[in-house]
Amino acid sequence: MVDYGSGTGGSAIELLRVLDERGTSIELVLVDPLVSWFAKARDLLGHRNDVHFELSISQDESGKTVFRELDEMLAGRKADVIISSSTLHLIPEKELAGLSRQFAGCLVPGGVFVWYSGDVESGMRPPSAACLHDPYRLVRECLRDDVSRQAMLAKMREEDAARAERRVDRIFPIPFTIDLIQDALADAGFTGEISDHIVSFSNEDAERFILVPRLAEIAAPLIEGDERDTAIRGAIGEALLHMREVGTASEGGYRSHWLYGLHTIPPLR
Numbered sequence: 001m002v003d004y005g006s007g008t009g010g011s012a013i014e015l016l017r018v019l020d021e022r023g024t025s026i027e028l029v030l031v032d033p034l035v036s037w038f039a040k041a042r043d044l045l046g047h048r049n050d051v052h053f054e055l056s057i058s059q060d061e062s063g064k065t066v067f068r069e070l071d072e073m074l075a076g077r078k079a080d081v082i083i084s085s086s087t088l089h090l091i092p093e094k095e096l097a098g099l100s101r102q103f104a105g106c107l108v109p110g111g112v113f114v115w116y117s118g119d120v121e122s123g124m125r126p127p128s129a130a131c132l133h134d135p136y137r138l139v140r141e142c143l144r145d146d147v148s149r150q151a152m153l154a155k156m157r158e159e160d161a162a163r164a165e166r167r168v169d170r171i172f173p174i175p176f177t178i179d180l181i182q183d184a185l186a187d188a189g190f191t192g193e194i195s196d197h198i199v200s201f202s203n204e205d206a207e208r209f210i211l212v213p214r215l216a217e218i219a220a221p222l223i224e225g226d227e228r229d230t231a232i233r234g235a236i237g238e239a240l241l242h243m244r245e246v247g248t249a250s251e252g253g254y255r256s257h258w259l260y261g262l263h264t265i266p267p268l269r
């Protein structure tokens with residue numbers, strides 16, 4: 001089994017817990033491009049000899065960072081199942097087709113690809129729920145013209161400021177629509193089905209999430225610390241208030257719409 005975009009291993013740990021309880025053994029390959037999060041996964045799961053780690057980036061001859069092909073990471077072995085939790089929405093749109101082909105090529109006949117994401121747009125989303133990262137995109141909009149932030153940007157060289165702003169915009173990209181994933185998977189030979197579910201997040205969870213250092217970069221170039229945290233707390237408060245007004249949140253928190261995909265490669269006849 002492959003966990004594509006395993007991060008710190010959160011989903012893998014849950015999966016292994018359930019399988020251990022059932023007495024089912026698997027070989028699990030964790031794949032992720034983020035060195036720091038992957039180091040945490042190694043801390044948590046490195047003691048298990050049924051778990052393997054493949055960092056999915058490397059440097060090409062010119063020193064440029066490139067993504068490794070799944071086939072290379074599996075050394076030609078085929079997986080029965082590939083899972084990808086909370087990761088597909090982070091794949092650039094233009095990479096979805098190639099990645100789907102890689103998944104199809106790395107599965108045995110009859111193999112399965114299972115994924116879920118809370119930040120993919122679809123006609124299935126009811127008006128009472130938002131995409132998972134909508135509050136944090138609103139935080140970005142609230143802080144875009146923040147006076148202290150703008151004053152710091154003004155002190156930077158114009159091109160550096162523009163680069164810094166592009167970096168911040170990439171933290172929570174505008175969600176693409178489910179048909180892009182469905183088309184890419186269908187073109188790669190998968191048949192499948194999508195289901196959905198509403199998940200509630202409390203105001204405290206939303207605030208805790210956006211204050212995670214990597215994500216709190218959304219307020220950059222405000223320096224990490226009290227000023228940045230205060231600006232973010234104010235902005236998430238405004239964002240959640242706006243969501244209450246448009247009906248995607250209530251007093252205690254907001255509702256997010258999650259999509260779940262189950263896709264199969266045809267078995268051999």
Ligand SMILES: C[S@@+](CC[C@H](N)C(=O)[O-])C[C@H]1O[C@@H](n2cnc3c(N)ncnc32)[C@H](O)[C@@H]1O
Binds near residue numbers: 034090
């Ligand atoms: C929200 S985390 C999910 C982690 C884990 N699957 C879980 O459910 O806890 C998303 C993961 O996708 C990885 N990721 C981001 N961009 C990616 C890309 N272009 N290709 C593959 N993985 C990517 C990140 O490094 C991160 O670990």
